[in-house]
Amino acid sequence: MINLAKKWGIFLISILACSFAHAQNADLQNLLKLSLNDLMNVQIVTSVGKKEQNVNHAAAAIFVITQEDIERAGVTTIADALRLAPGVQVARYNSHGWAISIRGFNNFFSDKLLVLIDGHSIYNPIFAGVYWDTVDTLINNIERIEIIRGPGGTLWGANAMNGVINIITKNAQETQGTLLKLAAGNELKYLTEWRYGGELMDNKGQFRIYAKKRSYDALARAQEPSDAWQMTQAGFRLDGQTENNTQWRVQSDIYQQRLWETPLLSTMPLSSENNAAMRLNSDVYYPLAEDSTLTLQSSLEWEKRNAADVGTQLTSFKIGFEHLHRFNKNHEINWGASYYFNHLEAYSLIPHNGFVPNKHNEHLFSLFIQHDWSLLPEELTFTLGTKIEFNELNHLQYQPSVRFSWQWSPHYNMWGAISRAIRTQSLVNRFFVIERKIADESNPFYPLDFIFKNEGNTFQPESLLAYELGVRANFSQLNLSLSAFRQDYSNMVNSVGYFVPELEKGRVILFNQVTNATEGVVYGVEITADGQFNAHWRWQTAYSFLESDLNATLKIAEANTIDAEMNNPRHQWALRSILDMGENWQWDLGLRYVDNVVFNQNPVADYWQLDSRLAYAWDKNITLSLVGQNLLSKYQDELSTVRFNPLYRANERSFYGQIQWQFE
Numbered sequence: 001m002i003n004l005a006k007k008w009g010i011f012l013i014s015i016l017a018c019s020f021a022h023a024q025n026a027d028l029q030n031l032l033k034l035s036l037n038d039l040m041n042v043q044i045v046t047s048v049g050k051k052e053q054n055v056n057h058a059a060a061a062i063f064v065i066t067q068e069d070i071e072r073a074g075v076t077t078i079a080d081a082l083r084l085a086p087g088v089q090v091a092r093y094n095s096h097g098w099a100i101s102i103r104g105f106n107n108f109f110s111d112k113l114l115v116l117i118d119g120h121s122i123y124n125p126i127f128a129g130v131y132w133d134t135v136d137t138l139i140n141n142i143e144r145i146e147i148i149r150g151p152g153g154t155l156w157g158a159n160a161m162n163g164v165i166n167i168i169t170k171n172a173q174e175t176q177g178t179l180l181k182l183a184a185g186n187e188l189k190y191l192t193e194w195r196y197g198g199e200l201m202d203n204k205g206q207f208r209i210y211a212k213k214r215s216y217d218a219l220a221r222a223q224e225p226s227d228a229w230q231m232t233q234a235g236f237r238l239d240g241q242t243e244n245n246t247q248w249r250v251q252s253d254i255y256q257q258r259l260w261e262t263p264l265l266s267t268m269p270l271s272s273e274n275n276a277a278m279r280l281n282s283d284v285y286y287p288l289a290e291d292s293t294l295t296l297q298s299s300l301e302w303e304k305r306n307a308a309d310v311g312t313q314l315t316s317f318k319i320g321f322e323h324l325h326r327f328n329k330n331h332e333i334n335w336g337a338s339y340y341f342n343h344l345e346a347y348s349l350i351p352h353n354g355f356v357p358n359k360h361n362e363h364l365f366s367l368f369i370q371h372d373w374s375l376l377p378e379e380l381t382f383t384l385g386t387k388i389e390f391n392e393l394n395h396l397q398y399q400p401s402v403r404f405s406w407q408w409s410p411h412y413n414m415w416g417a418i419s420r421a422i423r424t425q426s427l428v429n430r431f432f433v434i435e436r437k438i439a440d441e442s443n444p445f446y447p448l449d450f451i452f453k454n455e456g457n458t459f460q461p462e463s464l465l466a467y468e469l470g471v472r473a474n475f476s477q478l479n480l481s482l483s484a485f486r487q488d489y490s491n492m493v494n495s496v497g498y499f500v501p502e503l504e505k506g507r508v509i510l511f512n513q514v515t516n517a518t519e520g521v522v523y524g525v526e527i528t529a530d531g532q533f534n535a536h537w538r539w540q541t542a543y544s545f546l547e548s549d550l551n552a553t554l555k556i557a558e559a560n561t562i563d564a565e566m567n568n569p570r571h572q573w574a575l576r577s578i579l580d581m582g583e584n585w586q587w588d589l590g591l592r593y594v595d596n597v598v599f600n601q602n603p604v605a606d607y608w609q610l611d612s613r614l615a616y617a618w619d620k621n622i623t624l625s626l627v628g629q630n631l632l633s634k635y636q637d638e639l640s641t642v643r644f645n646p647l648y649r650a651n652e653r654s655f656y657g658q659i660q661w662q663f664e
Helices: 002-017 026-032 036-042 067-073 078-084 427-431 555-566
Strands: 061-066 088-094 097-102 113-117 142-149 163-169 177-185 188-199 205-216 229-241 247-261 271-289 292-306 310-326 331-348 353-355 359-376 380-391 395-409 412-423 432-437 449-454 462-474 478-502 507-534 537-552 571-581 585-594 597-599 602-604 607-619 622-629 654-663
Touching (some): 061 067, 061 478, 067 078, 067 142, 067 585, 067 607, 078 088, 078 097, 078 142, 078 571, 078 585, 188 654, 310 353, 331 353, 359 427, 427 432, 478 537
Parallel strands (some): 113 163, 449 507
Antiparallel strands (some): 061 142, 088 097, 142 163, 177 188, 188 205, 205 229, 229 247, 247 271, 271 292, 292 310, 310 331, 331 359, 359 380, 380 395, 395 412, 412 462, 432 449, 462 478, 478 507, 507 537, 571 585, 585 607, 597 602, 607 622
């Protein structure tokens, strides 16, 4: 397979040398003729208020990654596409793993970020986070990615603590015809994608189906076993509209993957995981009246995942509704309710390790209401709302917010918000039990046995009170955005340990406990600018500053509190150049800087990195491109390592070539 990938790479590079071309459709050409100010005025977002609104009027620090942005960045995963957004920390630590967070607290188990696909949560209740290797679809199927920096709990619920990422895919009507894509390189061994879209019977709607297979080589790390990754995925989407203008959507994805990784503890063997999952979502939009819309949502998800020490099988079901009603030009109410059900079955693959009990049912009930009051229509709007949630682990929780948006001139907008958000207990926090002997070579108490032990934990939900203020300025050739924030955390969860010697049994036990042990403040500034030198050359830049001041409320949590404080890059900066060289050639560059981080006394130095994409057109149906990533260094650590964890690996300089056919 490696030889095949090399042949594909040589083949594609050779074709590029012969000047094949990148296709541009008519819609994209029309958009490129618009000024930046016009582009901002036609850009619609839905994640801030669960309704369509102009991005300039959104009372939140929102950033939109468009389909064109993703394509021209040359990325092949959604996780890498998020590097385009300001204030988002993205660190790749092996071939299939990314640590991603917003406004700090980045690590493998990042748990303060809610991720959605078309408004449906893909949050995993087992560890209150996201497996980024499963967040995937065809890159060409994505319409845009909306990223909210700051709390979104009032509308989206628990764990939308530091931000919300909503991946919005295209309507099936926009993906008619056939798409075929092939890519190969040194790290991306091969990527094959196929999509077909057509009309449903009697022209009552449209459909698309797709299939995707990819394989990644292991990332570099000296004297480490493989962490290669293979994944096969397929899915469909149906969109339709009835005679009474009721719109409906059904979509599903299924995947199977195999990956290799070294587990957390060095006493455990290299694991080969075979994971699989299925998602099925449906949405129906009923126009009750001219100013009233009812939305019904449902989703079913099944996931089976095996690690070296424990296997899990999770079944999740959700049903809910939302009702948006506009009383007059000044008042609008959006409210809704939902019910979640999660069923976990776990099985231990090694003794004294796993969930107790090994089966668990979780029920979550939620209700939200939000009122938009336009004190000056099209100029000054206040938004008040809250979300109330209840389940047996976290009991009754509420997440209120108040926001304003002031369009004081055609070119300037100011917004502000005060919000409360929470992070709830995960199933791992509550029910996971470990009792494991540490190998002699890692045992500081040898010849006594050294036992690591973790039992079920109980703690209060983490709480956040956030203050945000932002300004936007939009001109014909330049758009600017500035946001400042302060986030006060309380009841933050930390892992603490204490030693208990049992000399009569010839052993020492390290008891690990997860508890509320930290509080503090995180504050910062985020700046973005989007400009045009001329009709063919755009540029984008973004800068974010982040400062943490955390304090341990329990003395034994001081070391982990320092780790959480120092594991955030204070400065991040990015610059992109998007250049059309004539009608055919495209050349895109992305330069980024990430400040140093330290975790568990293991530093990752600050670094610069450069990505490049070159494309040239054959005709309107064929796209050829050559992409280079991480060009400034052969190996680059992005996530600070844990001393006893050989899992993390250095990201590598990589190249791949790609060919794409698209036709009706």
